[in-house]
Amino acid sequence: MTVLEDLRQLIHPYYVVNILMSLSYLVSKYVPGICEFVFPTSECGELSMWESEVLFFMLVIVMFRTRKSGSRNMLAYISTAAMYAKVCNVILWFSTDPVYGILYILVIIVHFLVIGEPVYKGPEKVIYFQGIALDEELRRDKNCLWFITFFTAWSPACSALAPIFAKLSSEYTLDNLKFGKIDIGRYPDAGKHYHINNSAFSLQLPTISVFKDCKEVERRPCLDAKQKFQKFYFTEDNIRASFDLNNVYMECKKRLEEKHGKKEEHIKSE
Known part of the structure; x- marks a missing residue:
């Protein structure tokens, strides 16, 4: 599969929503307007030491998993990174407010059940x-x-x-x-x-x-x-x-x- 084909597939709602959910915590922390609505003003625009450690740990896991992965497909790398990023987001949202954590998990479930990952539709035996x-x-x-x-x-x-x-x-x-x-x-x-x-x-x-x-x-x-x-x-x-x-x-x-x-x-x- 070429890079161009990978980029075309990234337009699919499944991948778009997946990427947005993976970045949800960082976006909420650094985007003006959203941050003030979710966090106290004093916590906007910066990550705490604990939050940084969680994200750093996620990066290490993603790097390890992609290095061990049996695929060189860009979509596979993105999906792997998104999977572990969502796990970290669950931890971060729960640490902020259990209600946010529960809502985030519900969004993940709805995303999985309603949209679903695109499947191969070509010929197969x-x-x-x-x-x-x-x-x-x-x-x-x-x-x-x-x-x-x-x-x-x-x-x-x-x-x-x-x-x-x-x-x-x-x-x-x-x-x-x-x-x-x-x-x-x-x-x-x-x-x-x-x-x-x-x-x-x-x-x-x-x-x-x-x-x-x-x-x-x-x-x-x-x-x-x-x-x-x-x-x-x-x-x-x-x-x-x-x-x-x-x-x-x-x-x-x-x-x-x-x-x-x-x-x-x-x-x-x-």
Whole structure:
């Protein structure tokens, strides 16, 4: 996705409101008229030591999370920053007045339910599984190779991967090569079953796993020699190269053609 496309998406009400909510406390502190209405006049135009420490802590967390993020997408960075900024705003508004804090949380809930993050609407051939129902599918069709994304709806990195994974599914899906997704935020048992941490500080969101003959044969991100998760950038080119998708597709297609050829020979012999 280009920078121009990212900027176009930023015009969407979801991102506009998200940015405004992230800056709400600072705007209220420094904009004349608004500040005098919300805070005592003596507190306008400057942050207290405690407020500065909260915001500094937020910046450290955002920098850490974006550095560890598996995406180089600008929207993913903005969404990650906004998520932690809103957490800090909740703390700051509650410290100012519990009523402000409650109102701010209500605005977040309304924003999430009414507007909602824009979703990918392009072509895709992705099967969405409910929890560990994937196990049943793997056992049912052992000759199929599965690419499975484990994700959560609230993770910016997972949202950034969604259109990429959908595009790849539309390009590479075959009868014996399929793509699926599991929301481990909604189905935490699936996360535990496949050993994927779904917490806010998890370095495993998102995770792409490859299953062959009912067994997981590969995943990204994966552990290094020191048992630490290696950083993986979920760009389209990285996914293609890391999983060798082109060769995998050709091998699956070849096996499919051989299978169909044998069936035709069998029919002719009869």
